[in-house]
Amino acid sequence: MAAFAPQGEEKRLVEALQKAGLRLTPQRLAICRYLVNTDEHPTAQEIHRVLKEDFPSLSLATVYNTLETLVSLGAIHAVGDAGDDRVHYDADITPHINLVCIRCHRIIDVPHEALSHLEEEAAARSGYRILGARLVYYGLCPACQRLESEKEKHGSTSVAA
Amino acid sequence: MAAFAPQGEEKRLVEALQKAGLRLTPQRLAICRYLVNTDEHPTAQEIHRVLKEDFPSLSLATVYNTLETLVSLGAIHAVGDAGDDRVHYDADITPHINLVCIRCHRIIDVPHEALSHLEEEAAARSGYRILGARLVYYGLCPACQRLESEKEKHGSTSVAA
DNA sequence: TTCAAAGTTGGAAACATTATAATCTGTTTT
DNA sequence: AAAACAGATTATAATGTTTCCAACTTTGAA
Numbered sequence: 001m002a003a004f005a006p007q008g009e010e011k012r013l014v015e016a017l018q019k020a021g022l023r024l025t026p027q028r029l030a031i032c033r034y035l036v037n038t039d040e041h042p043t044a045q046e047i048h049r050v051l052k053e054d055f056p057s058l059s060l061a062t063v064y065n066t067l068e069t070l071v072s073l074g075a076i077h078a079v080g081d082a083g084d085d086r087v088h089y090d091a092d093i094t095p096h097i098n099l100v101c102i103r104c105h106r107i108i109d110v111p112h113e114a115l116s117h118l119e120e121e122a123a124a125r126s127g128y129r130i131l132g133a134r135l136v137y138y139g140l141c142p143a144c145q146r147l148e149s150e151k152e153k154h155g156s157t158s159v160a161a
Numbered sequence: 162m163a164a165f166a167p168q169g170e171e172k173r174l175v176e177a178l179q180k181a182g183l184r185l186t187p188q189r190l191a192i193c194r195y196l197v198n199t200d201e202h203p204t205a206q207e208i209h210r211v212l213k214e215d216f217p218s219l220s221l222a223t224v225y226n227t228l229e230t231l232v233s234l235g236a237i238h239a240v241g242d243a244g245d246d247r248v249h250y251d252a253d254i255t256p257h258i259n260l261v262c263i264r265c266h267r268i269i270d271v272p273h274e275a276l277s278h279l280e281e282e283a284a285a286r287s288g289y290r291i292l293g294a295r296l297v298y299y300g301l302c303p304a305c306q307r308l309e310s311e312k313e314k315h316g317s318t319s320v321a322a
Numbered sequence: 323t324t325c326a327a328a329g330t331t332g333g334a335a336a337c338a339t340t341a342t343a344a345t346c347t348g349t350t351t352t
Numbered sequence: 353a354a355a356a357c358a359g360a361t362t363a364t365a366a367t368g369t370t371t372c373c374a375a376c377t378t379t380g381a382a
Contacts, residue, residue, distance in 0.1 A: 022328090022329095023328070023329070023378095023379075025328095025329065025330080025378090025379095027329085027330075028329095043369090044369085044370080045368090045369075045370095057330085057331070058331090059330060059331045059332065060331095060332090060369095061330075061331065061332080061370095061371085061372085062329080062330055062331075064369095064370065064371075065329085065330085074300070074301075079241075080240075080241025080246070080248070086368090086370095087241070087246065087369085087370085097279075097283055099283065099287055099289050110283060110286070110287065112279070112283075114279060114282075115279075115296075118258075118273070118275060118276075118296070119298065121275075122258055122260065122271060122273075122298055123298075123300075125271070126260055126271065126302075127302070127303040128260050128298065128300045128301065128303070129300050129301045129306050130298050130300035131300045131301070132298070132300070133296065133297065133298045134296070134297045135276075135279070135294065135295070135296040135297070136294065136295045136296070136297070137280065137283055137284075137289065137291050137293070137294045139284075139289045139290050139291035139292045139293070140235075140289065140290045141287075141288070141289055142288040145290050183359085183360095184347095184348080184359065184360070186347090186359095186360065186361080188360085188361075189360090204338090205338085205339080206338075218361085219361090219362090220361060220362045220363070221338095221339090221362095221363095222339095222340085222341090222361075222362070222363080222364095223360080223361055223362075225338095225339065225340075226360085226361085246337095246338085246369085246370070246371095247337095247338065247339095248338085248339085
């Protein structure tokens with residue numbers, strides 16, 4: 001979701017840190033760069049694993065701290081319901097849609113322009129200053145719909161844990 | 162978010178279990194009832210703590226199992242990015258907006274009709290069968306906006322972890 | 323150069339969630 | 353009605369993520 005204008009995006013994150021009066025340490029810069037150069041929604045652990053190749057001393061705590069900082073600055077989003085149970089991070093804070101399959105947990109991202117005016121309306125009604133948005137639809141992807149109807153033809157429809 | 166028509170809502174969850182060929186055990190029924198009778202977004206632990214008063218033998222595992230079952234049936238939603246890092250559950254799967262303050266983590270729920278046609282459009286484009294939706298706006302609530310401008314007047318703007 | 327503040331590190335601790343094995347319950351089969 | 357069986361629940365152990373903490377390092381200012 002995040003790799004349309006990597007340089008500009010990276011700048012955005014870096015500027016967020018600067019504006020807050022925080023230091024631009026190599027660790028923080030590397031984390032920002034990683035976030036804007038991936039289309040995945042990485043977890044703290046993944047970021048740490050990859051960046052450790054360049055920064056062997058990089059601590060997991062630093063990764064968590066930096067992500068938490070970026071989230072509280074509104075520069076990135078924490079996405080906590082991907083289906084596994086880690087927190088994923090998304091550097092794309094423009095309005096877009098996540099389609100989450102309730103069965104296989106796959107996620108598709110869909111950019112969506114129409115969200116902008118909803119945003120303005122919600123801001124006006126609530127007095128919030130809005131910094132980003134995420135619309136999540138839950139449902140069955142085409143493949144899983146097929147599997148569901150298979151099951152109905154046959155016997156039990158159980159989905160128990 | 163969930164307490165408009167508790168009886169009907171409870172029926173909806175129970176029917177979802179039935180349709181899937183699952184048993185309507187007292188534990189499952191109690192969990193369904195709890196979910197539809199609260200405006201909060203409870204965690205598994207909270208549900209367990211409360212229901213234990215009536216079902217002293219109720220196991221945490223059963224609560225997790227039942228919630229997972231309901232989620233995979235599409236009857237409720239798992240909300241994983243409330244700011245703390247537990248998974249919260251929401252029995253309201255109609256389109257509505259969550260406004261999340263990035264600073265104090267408070268959440269406001271706002272029903273929103275305009276989401277329905279976005280839903281249809283997304284379904285048509287992607288082939289998903291959509292069962293529910295959640296639009297999350299991230300931003301600063303009025304109180305936190307005030308705090309932010311205080312800080313700008315004074316000295317540092319730091320938000321570090 | 324010295325000092326204080328900010329940042330990082332590594333490891334320990336906390337905690338939510340999942341997996342496992344045993345037990346229980348209800349239903350169907352004989 | 354007894355036996356067999358699948359579905360559920362329970363208690364507990366194991367897993368793995370995230371947070372916490374104290375020590376150490378770096379940076380910037382006096």
